[in-house]
Amino acid sequence: MTTTEKIVGNTANFVDERLGAAKWVKKSLNKVFPDHWSFMLGEVCMYSFVILLLSGTFLTLWFDPSQKDVIYDGVYEPLKGLKMSAAYASTLDISFEVRGGLLMRQIHHWAANIFMAAIVAHLMRVFFTGAFRKPREFNWILGILLLTLGLVEGLLGYSLPDDLLSGTGLRITSAIIQALPVVGTYLSFFLFGGAFPGTDFIPRIFTLHILLIPGIFLAVITIHVMLVWYQKHTQFPGVGRTETNVVGHPILPVYMAKAGGFFFVVFGVTAFISAVASINPIWLYGPYTPGQISAGSQPDWYMGWLDGLVRMAPPLETHAFGHTISWNILIPALIVPGIIFTGMALYPFIESWITGDKREHHLLDRPRNVPNRTALGVMSITFVMISLINGGNDIIATHFDLSINQIMWFSRIGIFILPPLAFVITKRLCLSLQRADRELLLHGAESGRLLRLPHGEFVEVHTPISPEKAFLLQSHEQMKPLEIEDVDARGVRRPGALKNKLQRRLSKAHAVSVPKVTEQELKEIENH
């Protein structure tokens, strides 16, 4: 035995005698994770979270979460002698007087942006491939919770330096809270410790941002990843892959090396972007005071779509009986996002209700084979994109010589017209792709070689596709629409007639597909 083997052996013995973990460790090290680049998006989220914890801890060592007034006396000349909050002044110090401080601030903020972008990309991957189906519905809900928490955490994080841009964002946040009927003003006064902006808010969101919400994140991310571990990751269909197995590389050594390496890659790319691209230059924004504002004030992009919705809202308020209800704030900022996020969270159950499919699914769908779901996803993305564009309408107007009024009207009308249009177009595209798959299977791929037949006709030579590809093109399942009878064998009416009718209609629409190639058709082709 070599010395290394001896040391490792003794340590393992020490642990095993106390915890008895040998069987579990062996099973874990042989666990398999399937390989596809789109499965790494969730890893990007996880690694960004670790980067946020590390860079965030660095920042807390110098940041002063206090709104007490100080006179700035640091190295940045254009702000010297000005009155500002200690939070803002300490952020300036981190940026200019701590070596690597500005870099760390930028790593923290860029990592937060990558975190949110990766969550959205990961969500789209899980949605379009149907990985949220049984038994993973609960994990999907946890994911939506992480998305929502991420939005809040990001908002609180960039508000901590108390600069003009984020302070304006807090002003808008307080207006949303204040607009809530009956309890709004009380809630706002309690959260801010008085009238806006008060002197208690930054210290309070500091606690939320570094302690409470990261704690919840850690717990939820752990459960989320443990569920993937326990339920095993899904995989794309292919030769050798079935609903009852997982094919891939074992954890030790390949997956550990690749996944561990990817962590350093994500960190490295984040650090590179932070070294060459500036983010949140608070010294240019100036300290927050409610009497000032800058042209082109927007929140970070993951809140920007909400800003876009607020901008395009019609000017509706109800003034009655000495009270005011601001629909122009409540609808775009609370009601519409509430509906969207609730709908997203419940979607696995909605889809299984429509299809009537209560089985487990471990093989992923190719998006073209579920046209309805894919079209729904593209429709939602279109909705968010239009809101996002409207959120930046003044920047777009300045840079492309357009008018903000035109962009606003485009968004107001487009938000109703473009998503359904996107739905129809996407569904048709998916069906076309299915037809193309059929062609490929039946006739092979076009090779680009032209052949002149003896009687003069030109034909293009088709090469047959590989057996692996042929298997892939045939392996998907096509659900039949639900059949729910209105009356049973004894003529008794089924309760919930309207609901059943809706379910039947949706199920029929959901099942629209180009029929798969049958064995019969393949045999016929063979004899061509």
Added chain:
Amino acid sequence: MSNELIPTNDSVAPAHAPRATDINPASEKRAEQQVAILFGLSGVGSVLLIYSYIYVADNVFIFIPIMGNQNAQQLGIGIGMAMSLFFLGIAAIHWAKTLMPDKEIVNHRHEFRSSDEDREELVKTVKEGVAGVQLGRRKLIKRSLGAAVGLFALPPVLLLRDLGPLPGKQLETTNWKAGTRLLTDPGNRPILASDLEVGAVVQVLPAVEDEDERPLSDIAKDPVLLIRLRPQDFQLTAEKLAMTHEGIIAFSKICSHMGCAVALYEQQTKHLLCPCHQSTFDVTRGAKVIFGPAARPLPQLDITVDGEGYLVARAPFNEAVGPSFWERNSQ
């Protein structure tokens, strides 16, 4: 070649083709060298970070094409950190891809649903446990438990009461009172009516006890925009016209939508634009909303001049400034 579907076997992984590094020793050696070089680059990055941190001064700027002048210390630490992390990762991945075993293995999935026996045993255990509590029989315990837990829920909420004061009248009052002088912001200078030219706009704050120590909560309500037009430009009711002075009109600068500073004044169109959500207000018609999500015009301040000719407020605002809230009487 036939297009017959390949029968699938649950335990058989797909066919495995060898990599160049599996069969060609020169290729394998080259891959090893590549991994070593990548690790070396990571080391270079760490050295660059250390050097920049210790030896590069923080006021040195170097010119990078496209990016312009950049702070050398910041760039050195950042690129150094990026390199040391990135190449470490790339080296590990390249190592795994080219040299580590390439074979895919198969794990089997087991049904999640527990066996019927396990389920029955669980049900039995739970039933026995619950039966031990016998809440159904012990009505006195049940009722007193309910009351205690019910009361217990209140203190956690109550302990948060002192988070903030009750709103009271704070949202409806500002520092503007009858006779309050309008002072420039910044500078705190009083303004004569003749100081303003047609087309001018000035931000003003009320004269208070200590003008240098205005709390931000006051600045969230007090700012007022003074705009001078020609008197014939106004299209106001007699009541609102009486609140102007020789073509000078005063509006709250705090947007009636969500509280941003409405500061963009377009001199030619006489519109006020709020940059947050593009609500547009027409000054000639009493800051009436002509575009955007704001639902109410900006509150107008009643102004006049005092004995020395300085602009003063004649009365406080006749409505609450800033965003709407439930208790606001907006009729």
Added chain:
Amino acid sequence: MKRLSRYRRHKAAGPLLLIFALLTIGTTFSVASAAVKESQNVFARSASITEGQQIFLKGCSSCHGLNAEGGAIAPSLIGTGAASVAFQVGTCRMPMTDMSVQAMRKAPVYNEAEVAAIAVYVASLAPGPAIPEESALNYERDGNSAQGGELFRNNCAMCHNFAGQGGALSQGKYAPTLMGVEPKHIYEAMVTGPQSMPVFSDKTVTPEEKLSLIKWIKAAEAEPNLGGATMGRTGPVTEGLLIWVMGLGILIGIAVWLTTRAR
């Protein structure tokens, strides 16, 4: 050529062709339009005082009226002072060549002597803001950049953006960028309130405060981007665009590389 045609069905052929076509069109256009700009001539005229009226009659009166009294499409210039001419004509916004919502900076039509002549003529019509003296524009000595920053954020940032990069107004109008603008033009613009910009007379923003503003603007212009490239100092919109395109783009590229088998 035969070698190239072998790749015509390659996956990348389509996108590469598209990029090539876009580059060709773009380069051709910019070369062609640059050539057009060069050929505009700058008339050389003398600059005596009465010449100002002559130049005015030839180049400005068709919109502003024979006596500068204004008309349907142009305002009166009586009382606008020498400073407004020095700004509008000096920054080449006037004469306005296309009737859009806002006058834009373009290629110069009049030289400095001619601008001065027109200015003196307009100033002779009625009293108005004067062109500031060179000695009154010593912002380095007389201005305070921290005070200038506060003034900027109070009075200017809402239209021109926190770093003077420019911003959107309604109906396609815009507040232009303040970068690369001469101090005298900044001063003149404040004092005369061109087009949509309000008037900031010397009584409401004192000359010393104006110099502080100019000092701050010039400092912001000279200041290097301290954290890295900024994509125009416009804030979170461009930052979000960068993270999706560059951040996720690079990471997905590496993920694709990571999961493909080595050959």
